[in-house]
Amino acid sequence: MSEPFIVNHQYNFIKKQAGILEQTLRANADSKILESVRYSAELKIAELFPNGTNFQKHMLEAIFNLQSSDDFAKHLMELESYLIEFPQITDKQIQKLFPKNKKLKLPDLGAIDYRYVTYISWIDISTNKLFIVYHMNGQFIGIEGRYTPTNKKGYCFVCNRHEELALFTAISKKRPANSSPDYYRAIGNYLCIHGHECNKNITDPSLLEKFVDSVIG
Incomplete structure (x- = not known):
């Protein structure tokens, strides 16, 4: 079996494209429309793995020949065997990330399935x-x-899905030149x-990374 090569957000993207294709099949769409959807999905997924091996490309391309809901579900389950886990982290490593929080509440790391994680989050x-x-x-x-x-639904800036939202406000470490001490x-x-729902939905981490960069400086 090939080594794992799919990270969580890529897997979510593949599921999304598979869902679009499956929905088109259910709708008995015109053959030209179906072919267009197949081609679009195949192109978008291939762009995620520009250096993919022949085996990896074969695994990903197989989805475009599926016909039934059971076929899609079975194939997506097979792809789970190739998921790359979020790097393992310890309580001590987390504590070092937040040195000013002497009584830091830690997440239950043992309860996390790291295959389906793009980021770890928890609330105190x-x-x-x-x-x-x-x-x-x-x-x-x-x-x-x-x-x-917020007690309302809207679009999450991380996963871009319509979900229940919270406002997350962080203090940026970036300081303009000659800024005052209390800036x-x-x-x-x-x-x-x-957070677990967000991790199930995220298909592109670029906005999260942009936010992280704007905070850490």
Whole structure:
């Protein structure tokens, strides 16, 4: 069996394209429309793996020949065997990411299925804070900020899905030249109130990475 080669957001993207294709098949769409949807999905998925091996390309291309809902479900389950896990992290490593939080509430790392994780997040209700751990450029990055549920639905800036939202506000470490000692800049964005749902939906981490970069400086 080939080594794992699909990360969580890529798998979510593949599922999304498979869903579009399956829906087109169910609708008994015109053959030209069906062919167009197949070609579009195949092209978009191939762009995610420009250096894919022949075996990997074969695994991904197989989805475009499926016909039934059972076939799609079976194939997506087979692809789960090739998921790359989010890098393992320990409680001690997390504590080092947030050194100012002496009584840091830690997530239950043992309950996480790292195959389906793009980022780790958890909430400390006692302080109304949200903590995020992301792996970027070969290292773990920790971001914390104020967490305010909105009690309404909208589009999450991370996964771009219509979900229940919270406002996440973090203090940027970037400082303009010659800024005063008390200068600070808060950066806020709306994201899914449930991190596990966001991880199930995210298909492109670029906006999350942009946010992380704007906070860490």
